[in-house]
Amino acid sequence: MGKNEDSSSPPWWQVVAVGRNPTVTFFRLLLLIAIVVGIFQYVLMPIRVTGISMESTYRDGQRLYLNRLSLWMNPARRGDILGIQMGGNSVLLLKRVIGLPGERVAIRKGQVFINGEALDEPYLNQPIAPWNYPTNGGERLLEANKYLMIGDNRTMPQDLHEWGLIDGNKLVGRLRR
Amino acid sequence: MKRIPLFAAVTVLVGGLFFGYRWLFPDDSVQVRQTLRDAAAAASFAGNEGDLGRLTKAATLAALCTESFHIRIELLGGIMGKLDGRDRVRSAAMEAATVCGTVRFDILDTEVKWIRGTESTADFTLTMEGCGSRDFNAQPFQARLKKIGRRWLIDRIESVHIFEK
Numbered sequence: 001m002g003k004n005e006d007s008s009s010p011p012w013w014q015v016v017a018v019g020r021n022p023t024v025t026f027f028r029l030l031l032l033i034a035i036v037v038g039i040f041q042y043v044l045m046p047i048r049v050t051g052i053s054m055e056s057t058y059r060d061g062q063r064l065y066l067n068r069l070s071l072w073m074n075p076a077r078r079g080d081i082l083g084i085q086m087g088g089n090s091v092l093l094l095k096r097v098i099g100l101p102g103e104r105v106a107i108r109k110g111q112v113f114i115n116g117e118a119l120d121e122p123y124l125n126q127p128i129a130p131w132n133y134p135t136n137g138g139e140r141l142l143e144a145n146k147y148l149m150i151g152d153n154r155t156m157p158q159d160l161h162e163w164g165l166i167d168g169n170k171l172v173g174r175l176r177r
Numbered sequence: 178m179k180r181i182p183l184f185a186a187v188t189v190l191v192g193g194l195f196f197g198y199r200w201l202f203p204d205d206s207v208q209v210r211q212t213l214r215d216a217a218a219a220a221s222f223a224g225n226e227g228d229l230g231r232l233t234k235a236a237t238l239a240a241l242c243t244e245s246f247h248i249r250i251e252l253l254g255g256i257m258g259k260l261d262g263r264d265r266v267r268s269a270a271m272e273a274a275t276v277c278g279t280v281r282f283d284i285l286d287t288e289v290k291w292i293r294g295t296e297s298t299a300d301f302t303l304t305m306e307g308c309g310s311r312d313f314n315a316q317p318f319q320a321r322l323k324k325i326g327r328r329w330l331i332d333r334i335e336s337v338h339i340f341e342k
Contacts, residue, residue, distance in 0.1 A: 050313040051313075084339070086286075086302050086315060086316075086317050086339060087285065087286035087287075087288070087300055087301055087302035087317045088285065088286025088288070088302065089286070090285040090286050090302060091285060091286075091302050091304065091315040093339065133342075134342075146341075149340070157254075159253065159254045159255055160253050160254045161253070162253060162339065162340065163340060164339075164340025164341055164342045165340060165341040165342070166339070166340055166341070170339075
């Protein structure tokens with residue numbers, strides 16, 4: 001009886017390669033691939049930072065993971081670093097949330113004002129350029145679903161930095177709060 | 178049980194006919210995407226490419242544009258670039274190949290917004306690497322294409338602002 005069982009069991013190399021039951025192993029592999037693809041497509045999106053607009057918080061070439069579920073569960077808050085769709089999801093911009101919908105925002109000589117009060121930005125640890133926004137000296141009221149988003153590198157002139165107001169539906173995921 | 182191979186064969190045959198038909202007679206949105214991809218490939222040059230290769234690619238790029246082709250690019254810092262006409266495209270591509278050496282363009286996330294008769298509009302992200310720069314450059318664009326004969330040709334390309342000010 002024992003001899004019969006031995007002869008029916010698969011060779012050791014097959015057990016190592018595809019398990020005792022190849023069909024079960026195949027479906028397990030399919031499930032694993034689906035889970036991994038699902039996680040990296042819809043939950044944690046791997047990204048590589050290029051450029052200097054988020055220095056010194058993130059460096060050029062740094063690899064990070066964008067949490068896509070996080071924005072579904074919690075709306076964007078001030079200070080969040082979010083991924084913004086350029087066209088689709090292949091290339092994203094990374095920026096920090098500065099102004100939220102319904103707020104009045106202004107920038108005077110580089111200092112951000114929210115509803116008339118100066119915003120403390122401890123993440124800016126380099127000298128900032130004297131940005132001004134709006135250029136007429138007033139304030140800009142952010143409409144519903146509009147966010148003011150700026151990178152952390154404000155050493156450069158404002159014209160050379162990609163920043164401004166963006167629709168909430170262009171936000172893809174959160175890096176950290 | 179005998180029906181299973183027959184069913185599989187019919188499924189493969191129907192699938193093959195479907196994809197074969199789509200390949201032989203692609204619909205307009207597929208052709209629009211292909212035109213944009215072909216243009217990006219024709220605008221990309223390898224550093225070791227010979228003059229004949231460059232000339233062929235520049236001619237291919239120009240052939241993908243209409244006579245009245247117009248491109249308008251607005252970059253950071255208020256830098257503006259524009260180009261008019263198919264002939265100018267050909268000469269600009271040759272100049273770029275000479276100046277840049279190696280340059281690679283890719284078109285990502287193409288979305289065909291609408292197709293009405295012989296006109297269509299598509300949004301896409303253009304990426305550029307090379308040309309003496311270590312940086313990876315990306316910019317969203319909108320293209321308008323016209324169907325001339327059986328081919329979709331690029332009539333107008335304009336850069337799109339990501340942020341509102």
